[in-house]
Amino acid sequence: MKLLEKNKYIGYQMQDQLTELSNRFPYWVWNLIVVFGALIMGFILKLIITTLLRHYKNVSDYSLFKSILTHLGKPLNHFVPLFILTITAPMMNMSDQYLIPITRIIGMLLVISFANLLISSIKILEDFVYNHYDLKKDDNLRERKIRTQLQFIRKIAIALIILIALSIILLSFDSVRKIGAGLLTGVGISGIIIGFAAQKSLGNLLAGFQIAFTQPIRIDDVLVVEGEWGRVEEITLTYVVLNIWDQRRLILPINYFIEKPFQNWTRSTSEILGTAFFYVDYTFPVEELRSELTRLLNESNLWDKRVNVLQVTDVKESTMEIRALMSAKNSSQAFDLRCYVRENLIKFMRDKHPESLPQNRHLLAEHFNAKPNFIEQTAPGAEKEI
Template identity: 40%
Template sequence: MISFDEFLRIAEAPLHTWPGALGVAALGVAFALGAHRVGARILVRVARPYPLMSVVLRYINKPALVLLVILAIGFVLFEAPDTLPFAAVLRDVATVALIGALTFLAVRSVGAVCEAIVQSHPLDTENNLHARRIHTQARVLARSVMVVIVIIGFGGALMTFPSVRQIGASLLASAGVAGLVAGIAARPVLGNLIAGLQIALSQPIRLDDVVVIQGEWGRIEEITGTYVSIRIWDQRRLIVPLQWFIENPFTNWTRNSSQIIGTVFFYVDYRMPLAPLREELQRILEHAPEWDGRVQVLQVTDATERSMQLRVLVSSFDSGLNWDLRCRVREGLLNFAQATYPHYLPRTRADLSTEKEHVDFAPPLDRTGAPRGASPVPPAHVSSTANTPADPVASRGERSGPEPGAHTVASTAPSAPTAPQER
């Protein structure tokens, strides 16, 4: 009967030459592929009733296959004797490859857990505030963990080389300077990493949030480990670093709820009655599918020298519907005013008369002191422009007193009975 030591000696005999080692490595790879195929089928059948587990298995399928193949090849290389040419170099390569495969598997596992959490909280619900919160936390934390795993894997792969370990030992002697230089060099990366963790925990923004940044209106489309992609309403993309959201103010329309109140401004004449406008607003909103029934207000918010400003407040379930509702209300009220009260819309009046003729709705003010109804002839140096309160130049002239020529004309005018003063 063959002892265990003799069995090991017989099994290690092909490893003393490269053809034998390659044959054993091929057998090991075939065994790894077969084991992966059988194990994947078994696990898929077990996880079929559980959709989240199926997502995890789909994500780690290829990393697990790569890891099994590298383990099979590495086992052959580590069992080969040192007398085999290039065996030591290939062992180092296999070690680095093994660390890379483990890092790949860990990163995909984190991504699988994140995707499973995201799929268990769909966004296509009526009130998706909680789902958006979960999506943001899962994706940002997952990316942060992935960055840490990649850094650890890269450091572990470098530490397999003796020269790198010697450099690290020499750097420890000047740890203060090295730490300062590394901190300054890695400040943007570390700043974005810390900002990502802050966003994941405090959540000033979430996926699908409606934000206004530097005058641009859009939705949070993606939150990566370094930047945030914002989909603007005209299908452009605004790329903002993560750290910007921590250091600068911005507007979030869906921080606590997607419900929003919109405003519609328009101007009408002072004679426009408000009651018919309010009735028309109510009729428009009752037939508007975008209105959620919460807010319906029409108020006079300003009064200028030409017209009065009306503000309409309407509410909707989200900002997209509110934009459509505002356009609907604006068009409806303007159509109503044009059809019912066209003469009460704002108008601009201009005096196009020449110096020789004057057309006005009211007679000019009498500066000469002549009796009412008389037709005084102003002197040549006195302008014939109407002196009414609507004339800003004339109004400024009244503040400084009448012109001297007016007193002269008044003193030489023939005496006439004085008209009674109007109260």
């Protein structure tokens, strides 16, 4: 109790000293001293914080301190001085007519700066998770799952921070507070109207939540959509960005993946089978081609040693269809492996068995009309008349 009274006494004493000090200067000079003093103190405090972070950061590819410096450097430039200014603003020597609006403006700027600081802090958490769950692994199913969920959580958190910050700023005005009270009385009717107006947007939002937690698609999934092959680059609350193989971007509404069928080549694992088809003459020795395929696959680093099959899968009038089936760790390697097998098996067929390449047979039947051999013979003893 005595300690509390002592602290109050010290506080009153400091306040009296500041009041006495402010009376020694013209009011505008004192106000400038308070403002610039607060800003300078804020920048010095921010400089101390960043210096300590730079001292403790290491030179590795990822550092928590390095991430803090990267994402919080600029927000701290605004937040710390504004925070100090908020504390020192009541010390300014002016009437309430001017002091109250100024402190309100400073408070709104502080709320905006703090919201920006929180959003940047989310990015630090995202960096930490991205470093821990690396997508460069061959089988990155778990990493893709966590990253997909993190993207949704980050976007929802940022939206909530912005909404709360905007609400705090608007509710600081009496007129807006009265409008809000009026809206609450008609919340039933307005809710129905807003629900109909935002039906499509709400549908997309719910589809986003469904994809985030049921995960028919994930970040870095390989999809075939609308006849295009590509990887999922970004998933937002309303749309999905697909990075096509030729570096184009296909942007689709998020509810597309709830309502329409599509191919996901990495839904449960990144491993995949690849095929190559060949059309040859019936006289082609299939066993030799099968041995050549095995040799080629054993020499390639793209093959994961799971599947190696060569079969005659169809016959036509003049050719037979041969299918080479092979496996790879992911779709990119499978594509390269298929091209490698096609090129080399075609070379083998051309060099070793050119006579067995596809050909059309036209058999021409030649009909020879045999002419009879007439031999003149004379009877014995007969004489030729001259």
